[in-house]
Amino acid sequence: MKSSLIFIINFTISTIIFSQQNPEWIIYNSSNSGLPITSTTPSPYTTVYSIAIENNGTKWIGTEKGGLAKFSGSSWTVYTKSNSQLPDNTVYSIAIDAQGNKWIGTYNGLAKFEGINWTTYNLLNNGLMSNSVQSIAIDATGNKWIGTYAGLAKFDGTNWTTYFTWNSGLAGNQIQSIVFDAQGNKWIGTASGVSKFDGTNWTSYKTSNSGLPADLVNSIAIEGSGTKWIGTHGYGKGLAKFDGANWTVYNTSNSGLPSNYIWCVKVDVSNNKWICTDAGLAKFVGTNWTVFKKTNCNIPDNDIYTITIDGSDNKWIGTHVGGLAVYRSGGVIISVKDKNIDELPTQFQLYQNYPNPFNPTTEISYDLPVNSWVTMKVYDFLGKEVSTLVNEYKQSGTNVETFHGMSLTSGVYFYRLTINNHSAGSGQIFSQTRKMILLK
Numbered sequence: 001m002k003s004s005l006i007f008i009i010n011f012t013i014s015t016i017i018f019s020q021q022n023p024e025w026i027i028y029n030s031s032n033s034g035l036p037i038t039s040t041t042p043s044p045y046t047t048v049y050s051i052a053i054e055n056n057g058t059k060w061i062g063t064e065k066g067g068l069a070k071f072s073g074s075s076w077t078v079y080t081k082s083n084s085q086l087p088d089n090t091v092y093s094i095a096i097d098a099q100g101n102k103w104i105g106t107y108n109g110l111a112k113f114e115g116i117n118w119t120t121y122n123l124l125n126n127g128l129m130s131n132s133v134q135s136i137a138i139d140a141t142g143n144k145w146i147g148t149y150a151g152l153a154k155f156d157g158t159n160w161t162t163y164f165t166w167n168s169g170l171a172g173n174q175i176q177s178i179v180f181d182a183q184g185n186k187w188i189g190t191a192s193g194v195s196k197f198d199g200t201n202w203t204s205y206k207t208s209n210s211g212l213p214a215d216l217v218n219s220i221a222i223e224g225s226g227t228k229w230i231g232t233h234g235y236g237k238g239l240a241k242f243d244g245a246n247w248t249v250y251n252t253s254n255s256g257l258p259s260n261y262i263w264c265v266k267v268d269v270s271n272n273k274w275i276c277t278d279a280g281l282a283k284f285v286g287t288n289w290t291v292f293k294k295t296n297c298n299i300p301d302n303d304i305y306t307i308t309i310d311g312s313d314n315k316w317i318g319t320h321v322g323g324l325a326v327y328r329s330g331g332v333i334i335s336v337k338d339k340n341i342d343e344l345p346t347q348f349q350l351y352q353n354y355p356n357p358f359n360p361t362t363e364i365s366y367d368l369p370v371n372s373w374v375t376m377k378v379y380d381f382l383g384k385e386v387s388t389l390v391n392e393y394k395q396s397g398t399n400v401e402t403f404h405g406m407s408l409t410s411g412v413y414f415y416r417l418t419i420n421n422h423s424a425g426s427g428q429i430f431s432q433t434r435k436m437i438l439l440k
Contacts, residue, residue, distance in 0.1 A: 033421030034076020062091025105133030127160025147175025169202020185225030211247025256289025
């Protein structure tokens with residue numbers, strides 16, 4: 001089965017309909033939206049540090065000194081110290097758990113927001129070792145991993161476990177980034193190197209014992225193959241790729257990287273790398289680099305702090321002085337609408353599931369221009385079949401299948417649509433595969 005399963009990631013548009021006039025860039029700032037002003041010098045602007053997106057598409061935006069902004073797509077709500085129990089108006093990190101609770105890391109403590117009720121955590125009332133919460137990640141079992149300026153904490157909802165350089169193999173106490181690989185290992189970026197923690201054993205990577213180009217690690221992203229992409233900010237040494245054995249370093253002298261100072265790295269569903277630098281946003285595909293700057297596109301600032309990618313492949317980009325930008329090649333998708341049932345498709349098409357990432361259910365749409373035998377199967381990252389969603393004769397039109405992932409673990413999955421002429425096993429006339437992410 002593994003040899004016959006060919007994964008083809010090819011983003012297209014379907015029941016997600018957008019006008020041909022939709023721009024590739026949409027900019028939100030304090031003058032045209034509900035984003036708060038975070039500074040007035042030399043003129044009013046908004047600094048965006050963090051972005052998280054709910055399964056329903058709601059965006060949560062952490063700012064510097066302006067509080068936490070919620071954007072539903074049509075309305076804005078801003079939470080600050082003065083109108084809520086947010087512990088500080090500078091928000092470094094945001095994570096959303098399986099119940100939809102928001103975990104918010106600020107300059108002066110951690111907050112949990114359930115939609116109405118707030119719970120705050122700080123040095124005085126819990127196991128946090130510093131009130132400056134730089135990063136938050138939630139693992140498959142719901143544990144919160146909290147990176148602070150003075151150590152790492154694990155919170156299971158009741159108990160706190162703390163990790164420092166003196167009681168663990170942690171490379172450094174200043175935690176910048178936390179991500180999990182497909183095996184559940186924790187990869188922790190610190191100001192003193194990278195640490196891998198499997199729950200028992202620690203492995204640390206530093207400039208002194210590996211190909212890591214600098215010890216100050218701001219961001220780590222992991223692509224589908226398991227390769228790690230590590231953004232550094234120490235002495236301007238650039239981006240590192242680590243496949244588990246070999247290191248490759250990209251910098252301004254050997255690649256299209258616009259700066260060696262990396263703030264954030266993300267990998268999209270097509271395994272393209274998006275690198276936020278202080279001199280522009282870079283996209284890396286295979287061997288090709290594309291750099292987005294104020295001089296060649298509508299990006300509002302060259303100093304890019306963060307990027308998050310939604311289920312429609314829109315890139316939500318947080319900047320230093322330019323507020324929030326949204327980018328998608330071919331046009332930003334701003335709404336999801338049902339197709340007119342009177343409009344028959346003109347070609348076979350498999351669409352990106354929505355929402356993506358999802359927990360625990362998601363919908364998958366596909367177009368049939370003619371009556372056809374349809375088979376749709378879901379596979380895990382290793383190519384093992386985990387579900388058959390449909391295997392029957394279908395009428396022409398747009399069809400929607402619902403995939404339930406309650407019994408599966410978090411990770412990358414692939415869904416494959418196969419179309420045959422009249423019956424199962426007859427001549428195959430169409431096949432397409434897409435990638436989706438289950439995040440519990």
